[in-house]
Amino acid sequence: MAPRRDASQHTYDRAGVDIDAATRAKELIKPLARATRRPGVIGDIGFFGGLFQVQGYRDPVLVSSTDSVGTKVVLANQMGRLETIGVDLVNHCVNDIAVAGADPLFFLDYIGLGKLVPEETEQIVRGVAEACKAAGCALIGGETAELPGLYRPGTFDLVGFIVGAVEKDAIIDGSGIQIGDAVLGIPSNGLHTNGYSLARRVFGTDENSGALDAFHEDLGRTLGEALLEPHRAYYPMIKPALPHVRGMAHITGGG
Incomplete structure (x- = not known):
């Protein structure tokens, strides 16, 4: 006969997963997501799947992308500045679909971490929501996963998923590029989200x-501030220039 096990020793809490913390985090996140609501969003945040009705297009093509902030999260964690990486995440994804001429419609995020601290999660999502609002993109869902067997306490990963739309006859894919076309470059403001390792x-x-706290005269700020x-x-x-553009590239890792 197998030995009887004490069920009280086998709980989520003892396994390192705090259900109460997850509930608190969700309550902190909900108003941030609701503030990004835009036409097309159906229902409230928290349903199993985010609902969105595409409106205002004649012949829409959906454009999707996913990306992460990479190891920039390590620096943000070291400096205790978590809001900025949420902005990083959204802008990176928005830029990725913009090169096809797409308008951002909705966004979802994934936060995987070793120990869930609701206030820290709220800081990250606050940055995500801020950038979504600026881009006219709705934050319609996401996942916050406390995974103590995968991430060490104090570490986390941040991933974003975006869907946009473009008229089929307005897709920008580089096929129309011709000899004699002007090539324009827009300067970056730093490393973006690549090269941080x-x-x-x-x-x-x-x-x-x-x-990270060392001040650099040539930067006019600390190294950490420049990197973040x-x-x-x-x-x-x-x-405004999209009708005249024949091809674009978002210069990131491998870009």
């Missing part, structure tokens, strides 16, 4: 987090 190695921030500069949102800049 190398940057952390070059500046030794993993071994010496104090390097949010990913620039190019969509508002390029939107």
